[in-house]
Structure formats: structure tokens, C-alpha cells
Amino acid sequence: MHSIQKKIPENLKVISGNALRNDDFKMLENYFKTDEEIIVINEGLLRYLTFEEKRKVAQNIYELLSKYGGIWITSDVTPKKFIKSQNNALMNFNKNVNNITFRNAINDRFEDENHIKEFFGDIGFELFEIHKFNEVKDVLYSIKELDIFDDKIEQTLEDAIVVVMKVKK
Template identity: 30%
Template sequence: MERKSDIQNEARDFQVISPSAKALLLLKGITNVPFARTAAELVSLPDTYEPEFQNKDIAFWKRVVHFEERYWSVDQLLSQLDTSNVLELSSGFSFRGLDLVTRKDVHYTDTDLPQLISQKKELVGQLTTRLDLQLKGKLSMQPLNALDEGQFTEIESSLPEGPVTVVNEGLLMYLDVEEKRRLCANIHRMLKNRGGCWLTGDIYTRTQLERLAGNEDPLKDLTDQQHIEERMFGSFEQAEQFFEESGFRVDKVADANFNRLSSIGYLLSLLSSEQLSQLEATPPFRATWRLKIN
């Protein structure tokens, strides 16, 4: 049950979430996720970023596989749409927008909390210069608290006319039930006005977090501090019911395709036959959905 104090606290400090963005970037730097390696090198300066390819910890590689698969699952659904107007919420140090505008003529609005988006603007500038990137589309980076109705409306008014594809990855598990409802209300109102859909990689069900973080790991410290486990959905059925009550329907579910992952070979090389069988028998605890309004 959600704590009443959390639900009523309109001014909860969401800046505490931001350290996870850097931690995930360093983790993704070991994968083929676009721009992650170069960005990890830049944020590690003056130290040298050294991807942990020699790491023999199975839990570490499970985390890498998990977050790489989550990234590509969102991209899978995004690639199936003929969209020219994308709004990403709480994007962190993910460069999906930068990658897309180098390949397509799209208007991509990348948002996060003010401090992080300011750092990201500088980082994107460095990436663009270092890699001599040529942009086919437009990338706009704007500060946004996605739960703030006024800020959300202001962002909407800055977007080009027409349908909008809303994207998020790594946000909902930080929000309690009432905060999720506020986010849904903001997105629903915009999609009702504009048309479009919502792609979210955050359909997490409650599970054992040691699958994602070891006992001595900064990500586990963060999940404990943010009460992430208790903020997840109880089941996929519960998640679907929640979105239906918020005016959405599940339009498409991304296919799980671990063969496409650059990190999967490292994990498989460490598993015994028994461990591999156990892993294959483990039911999924996360999904990526495309949502449309009813």
C-alpha cells in the first residue's frame, strides 16, 4: 500500500533520481547501445573509462543484459512507427534521440529534470563534435518534471503540430500510484488533443531485485532508497488494469529478442547448464508496451 505522505507530498525532490542516470550510462557503455561508450568515456574524465569485459560476476552481466534489452525493446516498437514527432520523458543519459535524428528527419524532444538536461546538453554537444555528427532531424533538449501539468502543457505547445509518440524508459518504477496517475493524465490529455501513442519500457512486476543488482552495488542502494520494489506493479494483469483505468489500452507488446544483444554472449559464457536452464525457466518480470488511449 502506498504511504499517504508520499501521495500528498507534491514537492518531493526528484533530483535524487539522477545519480542512477550516470550509473546506467557506465553500465551501458559496455554494450552497443548508440553513443553509450563514448558518452561513458566523457563523463568519466579525468579518469579513464574501462569497460568491465573481464568481469566474471554473473549478477553484473545479468544487469547489463537487462538494461541493454530494455533499450532495444523500446527501439523495436519505435522503429515500427511512421512518426516525425517524438517526446521522450526522463531520458537520463540515453541518446536515443540523438541516434534517431542522425538517421531520420524527425523532431525529437528530449526531456529530464533541469540539472540533468543541462549536463546532457553539454554532453550531446561534445558527442556531436567528437564524432562529427550530421543531423537529419532536430533534437530539442528541454527541462521537464513530467508530473507537473503546467510544465507538460508548456512542452506540448512547443512541439510541431500533429500526432506525438511519447517514449519513456526508466521512470515509472520511481513513481508511486498517485504519481503514476498524474503522469498518465498528462500523457492522456496530450494524446487526446494530438493523437499518437505512448511507448514505455517500464512495465515492471515485483521480483527479486538481486536479479538486477548485487548486494554491494550502487544500483541496489538506489533501488532501496527509492522503494522501487514496492512501486512496481504486482503483475502484468494489474499493470494492464491500471492503464485501462487511466484511459489507455495495450496496443502492442515488444518481442523479447536476446540474440540481438551485444552482452548476451558474456553472460552465457559464465553459466553452467543448470544455471542456463534456471534462467530460461524464469518467467519475465518486465515488458515494453505500446499504449493508445481508449
């Protein structure tokens, strides 16, 4: 067993808000210093939003990064082909998510990397790094600790990517 760090860092703040609302992003600025760059990280949100909703979230992040500088790291650019590998590995997962949330539609997915670049490029972002999940498979905590690595996991991770974006100069 690994020991769990009990001390909560003083600079960890949990703020509730709606990522679609620009005013909620403004609240965050109370916690930023004007002379420090920021990093926006998110997972598991954009893939469930329509392209119109994704655009609103991206525009809110664009506004923040334009002001403070820094980068946006997200795996929420799930391409359509990832759904196929996810369906093969996790039977019914996507169907269940659809049924429970009425979200997760295939039409809300990116076609491919070009589509991702075009969509975020239109908003003013530059994709300067694209990483495959498989790059970190050897250090994934659950896989290592539970010794559950197999071909299925490798195949599932194959089409999943993380992008790193910054505001175009």
C-alpha cells in the first residue's frame, strides 16, 4: 500500500462553476497572480458537449490564457475511432453512458487530428503537442499496481490522445 498524503496544500481551492459560463471563469481570476502563467487541465467534459458548447468552453479558456499566458492540456478531444476501441474493450460502456446522461453522441466527437486542429485553430489556439495515452502506459498507477496490463488495454489506449495547446501568437 502507498501512503496517502494527508496534508492538503494551502493553495488548493475548490470552486464550483459552469465551464460554459464566462462569468464563472472570471471568478477564478481572484486566485491568479497577474505575473504568473497558468495551466488549464480538464478531462471528461468536452467529449460530452456539442460542438457549440465545446466552442464556448474553449473561448472561455482562450480568454484566460490570452490574459495570463500558459497552456491548456486536455484529453477531451476524443476522436471517433477511440469509441470503437473503447466499445471493444468496455462492452456497453458508451451505451450505458448514453442512456444515463442522454449525452455521449458520436456526432459530438472529433473526426481526426485535422478536425481538432481546425476547430481549436479557429478559436485562436495552436496545438503544439499531441501525445498518445500509450506513451505513459508503463507508469499508469492502476495497471502497475493491479497488474492488469494486457493487449486489450493497449488497444484501448491506442486511439486516445492528449493535446497541449496555447494561444497563437
